[in-house]
Amino acid sequence: MRDYLRILAANWMVIAIATVLSAGAGYVSTLIEQPQYTASVKLFATVAGDSGVRAAQQGDLGATARMTTYQQMATSSIVLQRTIDQLKLDTTTGELATEVLAVIAPKSVVLDLTVSASEASRAIDTVNALGGNLARLSQEVESTDDGPVAELVPVGGATGAQRVESSIVDALTLGGGIGFALSAVLVLARALIRDRAVHRSQLNNFVEQSISTSVVRKTVT
Structure with a gap:
C-alpha cells in the first residue's frame, strides 16, 4: 500500500x-446540454357510494387500495399509445414512458403525474393528454351498468412548465x-x-x- x-x-x-x-x-x-422542462397534473381517486359516514370511509379505503394500480396504468402501453395518437407525437411508447413519472404518497388518494420534455409546450400538452387518457381508462376498467364504481378525476390541468436546472x-x-x-x-x-x-x-x-x-x-x- x-x-x-x-x-x-x-x-x-x-x-x-x-x-x-x-x-x-x-x-x-x-x-x-439540451434544456429540460417538467409539467405536472394531479388526479384524485374516488369510489362511488352512499353519502353516509361508513360508506365514505369504505370508499376512501377502496380508493387507497386502487392507487398502486392507477400508478402502473399511467405508464401502460394503452395510456401512452392513446396519448401519442392524440398529440401525433413522433415517439414510441417506450420512449414516452421514460419521460413520465407517476408518484403517490403513502395512504394518499392523489396521483401526481409529471412529464419531462425538451420543450415547455410539449411537456404541458403531453401531461394534460396523459392525465385525461389515464382518467378515461380508469373509468373503463371500473365500468359497470350503473357507471364506474371508481375513477381518477383530474384536478385542473397543467398551464405552465418549469425548467430543470442542472x-x-x-x-x-x-x-x-x-x-x-x-x-x-x-x-x-x-x-x-x-x-x-x-x-x-x-x-x-x-x-x-x-x-x-x-x-x-x-x-x-
Whole structure:
C-alpha cells in the first residue's frame, strides 16, 4: 500500500491535471446540454357510494387500495399509445414512458403525474393528454351498468412548465471524481506494467532478498 501511495504522490501533477480537466468537461456539459422542462397534473381517486359516514370511509379505503394500480396504468402501453395518437407525437411508447413519472404518497388518494420534455409546450400538452387518457381508462376498467364504481378525476390541468436546472456543483464533483479515479488507476497500471522500483525501500528489499537467496544457496551447497 505504501508503494502505491508513493507512485500516486510521484505523479500528483498528472492526476491533478486530469482531475481539473475532467471537472471542466463536466461544467461544459451543463452549458451545452439540451434544456429540460417538467409539467405536472394531479388526479384524485374516488369510489362511488352512499353519502353516509361508513360508506365514505369504505370508499376512501377502496380508493387507497386502487392507487398502486392507477400508478402502473399511467405508464401502460394503452395510456401512452392513446396519448401519442392524440398529440401525433413522433415517439414510441417506450420512449414516452421514460419521460413520465407517476408518484403517490403513502395512504394518499392523489396521483401526481409529471412529464419531462425538451420543450415547455410539449411537456404541458403531453401531461394534460396523459392525465385525461389515464382518467378515461380508469373509468373503463371500473365500468359497470350503473357507471364506474371508481375513477381518477383530474384536478385542473397543467398551464405552465418549469425548467430543470442542472447542478453545476454535481457536474464538477462527478467530472472531477471520474478524472481523479481514472488517472490514478492509469498511473498505477503504468507503474505495474513497467515493474520498476520507485523508492529506496524497494531497492533495499530487493537487495535483502538477493542476499538471503545467495546465503541459502551457499548453505545448501
